[in-house]
Amino acid sequence: GVAYLERTVRRLLALTGVKPEVLACDLHPRFNSTLLARKHAEEFGCQLVQVQHHYAHALSLMAEQGLEEIVAVVCDGFGYGADGKAWGGEVLYCSPAGWERLAHLEEQPMIGGDLAALYPLRMAYGMLARAGFEEAEEWLKSKAEMLPHGKQEAEVVAKMFRQNRFTATTSTGRVLDAAAAILGLCYRRTYEGEPAMKLEAAASRGRKTLNLKPEISGRILKTSNVARALVENHGRHRVEDLAYTVEEYLAEGLAELACAEAEKLGVKAVGFTGGVAFNHHIASAFRRLVEGRGFKLYVNLMVPPGDGGLSLGQAFKAGLEG
Template structure:
């Protein structure tokens, strides 16, 4: 990556990255861009990195950003690119997660990978987060994803895992149980309102997010109904699964996961078993294993179909040790080479280098972007 590119990072845990003569130069982590102070810090970092590039005699040739048009980082990138007279390159969030792995390991050639996190805007305008992608230079393709779940109440569903559990019940054709199961804990009127939203599909955007599937599982098991902190439900679910391993020598995946020919991974039959599970800890472990195995099976099939032996793992859900180790075990058993991010971690704080890598590849004259790449740069 010889082209000098500046990337402005993600919305959460924002950090910018300047790639100068093939070496990354990072800003501090600014935090979430919902905080005006973080926005101001990002703007200052962008100017500092631009000055660094000029001082090195290698001015920035492009500025990379997320696809979401309303992010402060996107607007800053576009305004700065216009002022400099260089392209602003939009990069899909999960593409950037896997590109960060490719960039860090210096991989040349096709890769299939899983990008699992809470949310990122997809090229179809919906929130993604459980993605199976193929990458080769500037080209990329979405090969599969977790079956979307409705978000009753939109962003509020990400803060209240019981809503995701209610969404799963509705998707299972058991919406009539929402009020009886969750009304005593959250209030009958609120539970009735959520059921009505789901029935009428009002304010219920669909997401393929792995994070929201973890929320649904935690809500179904009663481990976490409301989140005060980021990933609280997912952490509670992992802790429950870890407790199960201290009590059981052997645990097996819950049955029922389906990997469709269209690449859609359906965990509804697995999640259905959580609502009345006699042992919440063992059920949490079984859910982890079922999800990991289904995702790994989908990736293995994609690797064989695309003729590649390299599998990349990215996105904040891979902070989950059980998920990460199980997926890696399944992939290495299938004789795939597994690559993951290093010092910057798998989450959004290390995303910018992936954005920069994609932008540099897009500018390379030998690269012909795919349909998705063309959409992401629009």
């Protein structure tokens, strides 16, 4: 917990004899790391630099590859957005000086907050309801035995959607989770990334049998249509082929957004990072599409694209600000 983190920081400071001049942390106001960074900044009388989560991912890639600017696609499960919402499917223009959100995935209901990450049927229902799928509630009730509190929970989830009692997210990870639930691959997450990993495993044995073209409107890639297409085609196509189609759809749509924005800005470098960059199929499809448009694609090679590489981006920004 926080006590262990604080002991570790103090131990390292004592061992190295370093007195910090600038500290970096996430933008989230309630993260334990943010609270600890604020405490230490006050204690040491040093500057505190807060770095938005997805910008930090992009900066880690820029620092590793020595880039001055990039249009970065940053996809993961969660990062605190500049608007206070849950982000995770972002197209950003980034330079050491700052960043701009250019495009993103469609916002989807995250009914029950973190419970929607633990039980991806909640996420799937929210996406189906957002898509205007009339049988969404009946579909959820048909899967009720997969929810901890059965039919009663399904009814509560549907009621929360009708009453707009949910947070919204642009998370790529949550879309992959929802797809895994719809396809019957995972109904409860028992370890980090489980639904998305099971979807990837199925997709590795699939091929594109469903022609689902990316729907982009106002710099937003729609994802509600994906959930609906999966439900309507479940049984007509192999699960593996539908899993492949979902991942291909996301790669195609995000590549289209990134390349279009890079062309407008005259930026030659396009990047792909965040935890979803570990997904071999999405990453390789994204590379094929971006390089096919004549752009140079940059990915993390020495630093993890997930949160394991986040501190490099934060430190890079702190070094520039300090």
